[in-house]
Amino acid sequence: MLNQARKEFSIVKGIAPNVNQDALFNDKRKVFLFGSPSYTNMGDQAIAYAEEKFIENCFPYYEYIEIMDYATDEGIELVKKIINADDIVCFTGGGNLGSLYVDIEEDRRKVIESFKDYRTIVFPQSAFFEDTEEGRAEKKKSQEAYNQNPNLTLVAREKQTLEILKDTFQANVLYTPDMVLSLSIEPRDLEREGVLFVLRADKEKVTEESFVSDLMNLVGKDNLVERTDTVLSEVDVIDYADREDQLLKMFDKIGSKKLIITDRLHAMIFSIITKTPCLVFGNSYGKAKHSYNDWLHELSFIEYTDNKELNGLPSIIEKLQSAEPNKIDVREDFQVLKDFFRG
């Protein structure tokens, strides 16, 4: 069986890209990560990066094995052949649990169903099922899949999601910050210039273009202004091997600005890591808002606002830019997740 598995997996790209492939067959306890992103959302890339560091730093005695999103089906087949009773199956975290990203939700269902006899965990997520016929149908499918697995743990990264997960699924539910906040990266000291708008162009976008252009004009009076997104458009795919480089580039991009204005949760988190003042607006269902309120509101140089009145904003921006960047310590808040993996 093992030899057959060896033969099979040797031809599938995207399985175990983070280790020497022999690692699949050693006698260490395994932690499998499914859903490792190949798409160019740098928030999700940063989450996968942080998940790897978390397991490597806290549990060096485990073998951590990633399966890229595009290899989910082949990965399930291979892992079924080699998995042992005390191994752990994970699906990556993010803000995609629910009805908005059905392709990812379908992969998550498959993984959760396939490994119902094994300890299974979904890393910290935001959950959102639309209150529409389609949204309710997706919710039902997810309930049917998730509830087949009596060994499932879900992790919420905001209180709002915690309540949704508890109300929707039978799984055990934990509560921690977004995984990217577990990183220990020290920011590079870069010269700062200009203001960067990091704005969604997806279905979660609620910031009006007219408001954006008014704000860009206002801020642009005294500053160089640029606009971008944390979803890269200059590349189509970010494979495991390119993840760290792309992420460090993104940190440098954020960390070389005087101010970030964004509706992206991870543009806010990258601002925290690089100690860059950041003004945050919301998305369609409060991802950034709730993370800010639940974990991050004590940060002097980061502020969430629902205020769309232009004349209120300059004073907020000035306050953020003159604040001495402070620190919050959320590392202890990951202890419940550490306890899960120790168990």
Next chain:
Amino acid sequence: MLNQARKEFSIVKGIAPNVNQDALFNDKRKVFLFGSPSYTNMGDQAIAYAEEKFIENCFPYYEYIEIMDYATDEGIELVKKIINADDIVCFTGGGNLGSLYVDIEEDRRKVIESFKDYRTIVFPQSAFFEDTEEGRAEKKKSQEAYNQNPNLTLVAREKQTLEILKDTFQANVLYTPDMVLSLSIEPRDLEREGVLFVLRADKEKVTEESFVSDLMNLVGKDNLVERTDTVLSEVDVIDYADREDQLLKMFDKIGSKKLIITDRLHAMIFSIITKTPCLVFGNSYGKAKHSYNDWLHELSFIEYTDNKELNGLPSIIEKLQSAEPNKIDVREDFQVLKDFFRG
């Protein structure tokens, strides 16, 4: 020059064992670690492991390159050829700065002298020069070597060493805990049995054998008792590739005991990591004692004692074993070291 260097280093074992050798020639900022231990003292191995994790986690944008102790001379020659103005040269931490381990002290002098035009740092150390003619002669040699380097930073891991370093050298001096305390390893849950004595057999040993055997008899009345050292005798060399495995084995050894009795600083630190009750006696110049008093005395399940009266010890041991293992957070105490590497 670069091509010549490439050719040369490709034949030297022990240079850059932690990276693909092309890493020596990329355009990233480099951090070179000299003195990476190949000897079997697991405390020093754990320090090198922690140094690597520290740089990788906090500064993923640097290229971290180790040079094994046995390749110091060749390493100096190679690094001289490839080093850039803003690269950083490090010598590993430990408890060997001074006159007790002259071979290591000689390597440290060579490295500090050779890179006097570059930012140079000695990771957290304990310093001790014997107050003998030989000790004074070694101190003078070290002063002459270290003081040639105007870009040198030394890091003390106890206040006692901080004072010695300030009084002895012109270098900038920082103060942090031992590097191993910067690790984030979560202990494996192991069944615990027996008491392990982890005792020096070297020139720093001051615990009398008669006291040891009396204590072993006393403790052995109710427990399985074993004796070992954190310096392995079953292997002669631990190369970079074997470091993590050997270290995890040592953690399991300590973490599967009900109690550790030791005169080794790192047996105490491994006990902290694995949440194993630990009673600590001193070495010749207070390494364990001062780390305990300066950083670790709030730990409920660890106690340092100079008490060599047998009848006082059972009550201490009982207290340690019944204590709920608590945590101390020394991570913030490494900030000065992070600031050094950011600069």
